[in-house]
Amino acid sequence: MPKITVVTMDTLTDDQKDKVKEIFVDSYYKEMKALSPKKENLLRGFTHVLREEAIHVAMLDDKPVAMAGCSTNKRRSMQAHKTDFLANFGMLMGPFGTACFKKEFETPLQINDDTLYFECVATDEAHRRKGIATEMLSELIRTLPYQTFSLDVYNTNDCAKRIYERIGFKETGRKKSLIGKIFLGYQENIWMSRPKSL
Template sequence: MESYEIRVMPMRECNREVSREVSAVFVDGYEKDLAFLSNNREKLIEAFQKMICPDVFYFATLEGDIVGILACSNNQNRALTIDKTILRNSFGYVKGSMAFHFMKDEFNKKLSYQDDTGYIECVATTVKARGKGVSTALMSYVLENEDYHRYILEVVDTNEVAYRLYKKLGFTEFERKKEGFSKMKGFEHRIYMELYVANK
């Protein structure tokens, strides 16, 4: 099996501007979810670049390129701050308003978890990096370097690859929530998983 040199780093510790590259991985990773907004990749990257919270993002590089991202949010900071003005300016009044309506609860709502809980979200890799251990490297880095006692994440029931990865890393399922408009969204349940780690 071929091995790859994957480096992981917190975005907040990077000494160069990487928000555009992080946004590009986000847009590529969530391409299907963002298609209702626009098929213009550059426009999507530019908009989401302005809404990223660098304090909670990590990125992985392979051969010098950013190929994977992960956010470890908490009850103070989320991965993205969804901004109505940015969305309207980028995608027009109607689409921007709709996007804000759909995304604000997903990202602008404070998490109700305790201070010792990290919430894993926005995990994405580029197409060329898939199957090379990038998501595993990101998850392992966060679990080893963050100080949370409990980690929670959410995965949709159609994302079997991610579900298997999280189980392999020790996460266990603790809740399934039926999704409204599931046919339109392409999945039926949101699966919530958790992992407890010993004090470091």
Template sequence: MIQIKRMADYDHDIRDDVADVFVDGYYRNLSFFTKDRTKLKAAFCNLFCPDVFYVAEVDGEIVGILACSNNRQPAMAIDKPSLKEAFGFLMGSMAYLTLDKEFNAVLPYEDDTGYIECVATSERARGKGVSTALFKHVMQELPYRHYILEVVDTNVVALQMYKNLGFDIYERKQEKLSRIKGFKERIYMKWSKGGVSDLPVDLFSCKRLHGLFYS
């Protein structure tokens, strides 16, 4: 059975477990900074914001994560010293420049909108409904009326899952340097409780792009 719990509600430190899943899920992108998984865990372990991170457990083991951030609370607080300590001065500085605007910037959404990001499942638990369980928990239990997420065109499995959950595409954006990055489009999707979205259209033109950490 999959059990969902907010990271902040644990009575013991689970940052290492969350970092394990995060690195496992995004290793392809994170390996640009270093291929050493231990260093990657050390770099991001203290950056997660527990109030907006939700974790999935199977048989007492954390196997999935999902963040639902908002205009007051980011998913991660990017910290230059942590990145420099893990990656070294040059690569740590580059990582900070890459991630600072992506995660430390305030989301341009109203109080009734949640932004879903940092969705990851450990390799051994994929295909078992972990991410779907996390989504359903957040969509049912959190007080937001609207949910927004971003996915790239090459991530067809995630795109289909989001469609199955009821998310609709509202915009596609061509990606610059697509050959280097490995995808052509960023796809923006939304879901509203009750099935009717009254989000203002001009809101969608102001987005935070999570350069490396796309779903």
């Protein structure tokens, strides 16, 4: 398995940050393409979405290869940017995307102070199935000062669910998603959790 280092996005160069955004859009293109089928529009529309201090990035030879948003009950790792959404997704999908994004990714999490929530976990396509996401999440669990770690995964993403189970996450519940069913091709969010020490 390649040896990675994990850093926060705010410590990266502009070119490295652009690569992180590319990993994000490429990994979630299926879910985002309802806003625009053009990846260039998605990259521009999501330019300011990632809160850089809350995005942890796996680096391999100074190149970003994976990312994970780390959210708490006080701060989420992403935020909608209405101006960018309007400019790149249009007068219909821009406001719709802003409203959906705010509801999904800006609503405060109902978790304890000692819980960290992983979201928007993504790996560069060229580095998938090499254990990088597993190594990155394991490193974050080892080093960040939280006692419980949680996340959710779409019910259609069996590969990610298996990765999370391998590092000790267990299903704790499911929530139906009307937006997911209508626009994004999934029906439920599967909630998973694990303690710091297994």
